[in-house]
Amino acid sequence: MNDMRMTERGVNTKDIKIEARKVQVFYGANHAIKDVDVDIEDKTVTAFIGPSGCGKSTFLRCLNRMNDTIDICRVEGDIILDGEDIYDKRVDPVQLRAKVGMVFQKPNPFPKSIYDNVAYGPKIHGLSRNKAELDEIVESSLRRAALWNEVKDRLDAPGTGLSGGQQQRLCIARAVATSPEVLLMDEPCSALDPIATAQVEELIDELRQSYSVVIVTHSMQQAARVSQKTAFFHLGNLVEFGETSKIFTNPEDPRTESYITGRIG
Amino acid sequence: MSDASLSGAKPAPKSSLLTQSALVRKRHRTGATLRWLGLGAISVVLFFLAVLLWSIVSRGVPALFQYQAQIELYYDPAILNPDGGPVDPEEIGGINLRTGFERGIFTNSLRMTLENAGIDIEGTVERRWVVEALNALDAVGLTGGAEVIADAGAPGDAARVLGQAGSALRAAASALGGDDVAAAEAARDAAAEALGTAGFAQAAEVVAAIDAAGGPDAVAALNATGYQQALLDAAGALRQPADFDDAALSALIYATNRRDVRDRLVENPDLVGTTESVGVPIDIAVTRYLSGELTGIGTAQMPPGFDIGQLALVDAMEDAGLIDNAFRWHFFTNPYSQSGEIAGIGPALMGSAYMMLVVLVFSLIFGVAASIYLEEFAPKNKFTDFIEINIANLAAVPSIVFGILGAAILFTLMDLGFGNSIRGTALLGGIVLSLMTLPTIVIATRAALKAVPPSIRDAALGVGASKVQMVFHHKLPLAAPGILTGTIIGIAQALGETAPLLLIGLSVSTGAALLSSPFSGGLLEQAQSMPTVVYLFAQNQDAPVREGLAQSAILVMLLLLFALNILAILLRRKFERRW
Numbered sequence: 021m022n023d024m025r026m027t028e029r030g031v032n033t034k035d036i037k038i039e040a041r042k043v044q045v046f047y048g049a050n051h052a053i054k055d056v057d058v059d060i061e062d063k064t065v066t067a068f069i070g071p072s073g074c075g076k077s078t079f080l081r082c083l084n085r086m087n088d089t090i091d092i093c094r095v096e097g098d099i100i101l102d103g104e105d106i107y108d109k110r111v112d113p114v115q116l117r118a119k120v121g122m123v124f125q126k127p128n129p130f131p132k133s134i135y136d137n138v139a140y141g142p143k144i145h146g147l148s149r150n151k152a153e154l155d156e157i158v159e160s161s162l163r164r165a166a167l168w169n170e171v172k173d174r175l176d177a178p179g180t181g182l183s184g185g186q187q188q189r190l191c192i193a194r195a196v197a198t199s200p201e202v203l204l205m206d207e208p209c210s211a212l213d214p215i216a217t218a219q220v221e222e223l224i225d226e227l228r229q230s231y232s233v234v235i236v237t238h239s240m241q242q243a244a245r246v247s248q249k250t251a252f253f254h255l256g257n258l259v260e261f262g263e264t265s266k267i268f269t270n271p272e273d274p275r276t277e278s279y280i281t282g283r284i285g
Numbered sequence: 286m287s288d289a290s291l292s293g294a295k296p297a298p299k300s301s302l303l304t305q306s307a308l309v310r311k312r313h314r315t316g317a318t319l320r321w322l323g324l325g326a327i328s329v330v331l332f333f334l335a336v337l338l339w340s341i342v343s344r345g346v347p348a349l350f351q352y353q354a355q356i357e358l359y360y361d362p363a364i365l366n367p368d369g370g371p372v373d374p375e376e377i378g379g380i381n382l383r384t385g386f387e388r389g390i391f392t393n394s395l396r397m398t399l400e401n402a403g404i405d406i407e408g409t410v411e412r413r414w415v416v417e418a419l420n421a422l423d424a425v426g427l428t429g430g431a432e433v434i435a436d437a438g439a440p441g442d443a444a445r446v447l448g449q450a451g452s453a454l455r456a457a458a459s460a461l462g463g464d465d466v467a468a469a470e471a472a473r474d475a476a477a478e479a480l481g482t483a484g485f486a487q488a489a490e491v492v493a494a495i496d497a498a499g500g501p502d503a504v505a506a507l508n509a510t511g512y513q514q515a516l517l518d519a520a521g522a523l524r525q526p527a528d529f530d531d532a533a534l535s536a537l538i539y540a541t542n543r544r545d546v547r548d549r550l551v552e553n554p555d556l557v558g559t560t561e562s563v564g565v566p567i568d569i570a571v572t573r574y575l576s577g578e579l580t581g582i583g584t585a586q587m588p589p590g591f592d593i594g595q596l597a598l599v600d601a602m603e604d605a606g607l608i609d610n611a612f613r614w615h616f617f618t619n620p621y622s623q624s625g626e627i628a629g630i631g632p633a634l635m636g637s638a639y640m641m642l643v644v645l646v647f648s649l650i651f652g653v654a655a656s657i658y659l660e661e662f663a664p665k666n667k668f669t670d671f672i673e674i675n676i677a678n679l680a681a682v683p684s685i686v687f688g689i690l691g692a693a694i695l696f697t698l699m700d701l702g703f704g705n706s707i708r709g710t711a712l713l714g715g716i717v718l719s720l721m722t723l724p725t726i727v728i729a730t731r732a733a734l735k736a737v738p739p740s741i742r743d744a745a746l747g748v749g750a751s752k753v754q755m756v757f758h759h760k761l762p763l764a765a766p767g768i769l770t771g772t773i774i775g776i777a778q779a780l781g782e783t784a785p786l787l788l789i790g791l792s793v794s795t796g797a798a799l800l801s802s803p804f805s806g807g808l809l810e811q812a813q814s815m816p817t818v819v820y821l822f823a824q825n826q827d828a829p830v831r832e833g834l835a836q837s838a839i840l841v842m843l844l845l846l847f848a849l850n851i852l853a854i855l856l857r858r859k860f861e862r863r864w
């Protein structure tokens with residue numbers, strides 16, 4: 021289906037996973053996202069950057085309909101996942117969120133054991149047939165989140181008893197455990213030290229092999245390091261979207277340039 | 286500033302840290318005032334709490350102990366079957382409680398027990414009255430009374446002798462007050478002679494010395510001796526032992542209406558002819574003497590309906606070790622009764638427990654379900670707002686209104702043909718109390734659900750949990766301690782509620798017995814409840830019940846409430862999780 025577009029664009033060799041068209045988000049009267057068009061490619065890391073309050077989290081939350089849980093929030097426009105409109109009436113957000121996983125800005129493990137935190141998603145989605153399989157999923161998820169070595173001896177300890185950075189990696193493991201097709205990460209490294217950050221970035225790079233990853237970050241270096249595509253938001257508008265290398269070396273819009281050079285933000 | 290000093294102007298005043306500025310002083314004063322006010326308020330509250338607890342404990346705890354006489358109860362076949370021959374078990378049930386048990390078995394057994402303990406019943410009573418008579422005589426200087434009484438033989442005879450002397454004195458007093466000096470003199474001499482023959486020589490001289498022509502002065506002189514009153518009092522006291530009978534003896538113990546003993550015999554006919562050592566409660570009025578509340582001296586200090594002769598017997602029984610002060614275990618199993626000796630709170634405890642059970646089931650299920658719906662699933666519109674406001678209002682509705690509602694339901698059910706049997710049942714009481722508790726639980730549950738951080742909700746929805754899964758897997762377990770606390774507080778509140786229960790007939794069922802298991806219809810039997818039984822105790826005719834057992838029942842209720850609250854705290858501690 022994307023053959024045409026691929027040849028048209030030339031540079032693009034990958035499928036479009038999520039296609040957003042004319043997306044508008046309102047919090048009551050507050051127009052938080054204005055007319056955003058974005059294509060999220062499969063097996064690619066897309067970074068959202070922009071000053072605080074510009075709507076990065078809001079847009080990210082549109083992609084798995086987490087905004088549904090906010091009463092005053094209203095979304096307009098089309099968001100197409102694999103050719104299907106996710107805001108279609110027939111779409112069950114529960115099914116959507118199994119496909120589009122999310123890691124939140126603040127670490128929010130369940131007040132349960134480390135094991136149960138990771139096993140919860142696979143359990144409710146029926147991804148394992150027995151305990152051994154579930155153990156297997158838990159271990160591989162924790163390994164991928166670079167947490168296994170630290171917690172393998174205390175899987176029964178409460179997840180909330182971990183350090184902030186460990187909690188964030190636990191949340192990543194929890195999101196990974198349901199094998200989503202798209203992983204949305206809202207500032208996953210804001211609570212992490214450089215070593216853990218490097219581990220998470222490694223994980224993101226690895227996830228790119230099989231998933232599409234969208235990451236919100238305030239660190240220009242991180243965006244430059246991990247992403248292939250970058251979207252710059254400003255005051256609810258998508259100002260510029262394109263190859264990361266291009267955005268960081270040769271931005272088209274003056275606002276993008278002043279942001280990445282640290283003059284606005 | 287340096288410029289200013291250079292230019293020679295006065296330097297701006299610098300404030301020192303060592304002296305407080307006026308503003309700071311004022312702030313400190315306000316703070317101190319508030320602190321003292323707070324302390325004062327707390328002390329006042331603590332003081333009243335202490336007074337309340339003290340008044341309950343100081344009266345309720347002693348009332349939990351009961352004086353009882355250890356009696357060798359002999360189930361005499363001769364009494365159980367006056368016609369002789371073997372006792373037919375079927376007939377035992379028909380034996381008169383008063384003649385057969387109170388006057389028969391109990392009186393005889395008590396008499397036997399006292400005699401075996403070496404107590405001379407009639408002698409004890411008689412000696413006590415003689416002492417009383419002697420005291421009356423001694424008080425006015427009529428010495429030698431002991432010999433007079435001893436010489437007369439039986440106390441009854443002595444009473445006659447003293448009575449005659451007293452009458453002669455009375456006649457003398459009235460004659461002395463008259464105009465006829467001769468008659469007065471004769472009456473005076475007759476009185477002196479009567480005193481002399483009775484054996485009070487000294488007093489006879491005193492009377493003989495009164496001037497017969499003295500008129501009012503003579504009357505006053507005669508009255509001043511006090512002989513007449515003392516003699517009549519002593520005669521009255523000496524007449525008492527003859528009045529002592531079985532009724533006076535059995536009145537000391539709780540022997541009236543002992544249906545329980547008869548029932549026991551009907552069930553175990555083998556007991557007939559045997560002897561059992563039984564602790565029989567002392568009459569509740571007498572216990573006030575035993576506990577020292579009444580001294581037994583003077584009419585005001587006498588247990589109502591008793592006299593010093595009976596108290597002398599009580600003293601003798603106590604000296605012989607027949608009376609002990611045992612814990613009133615049956616208080617917790619017996620039903621309420623007008624007789625304080627056997628009154629208890631058994632059915633009330635059970636009734637209250639059953640009602641708590643009903644409240645727990647109804648209000649927890651409906652309350653939690655309603656809160657979850659309102660908090661998580663209900664659309665936010667005018668209608669749900671309306672429901673919400675009304676639930677909050679419901680919490681403030683006075684409990685008696687719920688009682689009226691319950692009564693309305695009751696009468697409707699009765700009209701529908703359920704008859705009187707539904708009246709005063711634990712089920713009905715429980716439902717009414719559930720209605721009352723519901724708002725408390727709804728409010729607590731909603732608050733607990735609200736207190737769960739929204740990040741947990743996001744986390745659950747984020748991994749693809751449905752709304753129901755999110756609520757039941759994550760929010761509810763986290764809200765459980767709060768829900769539990771709210772529930773227990775609501776139930777504790779319901780436990781103490783009287784007004785609605787009075788209206789639906791839980792107080793009138795004084796005949797309530799222990800209930801059967803809730804699974805075999807116990808919920809549909811006539812029940813009592815703790816608060817209504819406290820009300821009954823507080824209305825009792827006997828002061829020891831009103832002032833003692835009522836407090837004991839309150840104490841039990843308070844202990845239950847404390848236990849419930851401690852349970853709430855413990856459960857909270859155990860299940861509370863931090864995030």
Ligand SMILES: Nc1ncnc2c1ncn2[C@@H]1O[C@H](COP(=O)(O)OP(=O)(O)OP(=O)(O)O)[C@@H](O)[C@H]1O
Nearest residue numbers: 047050052070071072073074075076077078079090
């Ligand atoms: N739940 C909400 N209710 C109302 N307004 C909201 C809500 N969440 C976000 N907003 C508003 O939407 C706008 C965008 O917020 P958003 O959280 O998307 O910013 P952001 O780019 O993620 O910022 P940051 O980098 O600080 O996380 C802001 O003006 C914010 O006030």
Ligand SMILES: [Mg+2]
Nearest residue numbers: 076077125206
């Ligand atoms: Mg954000």
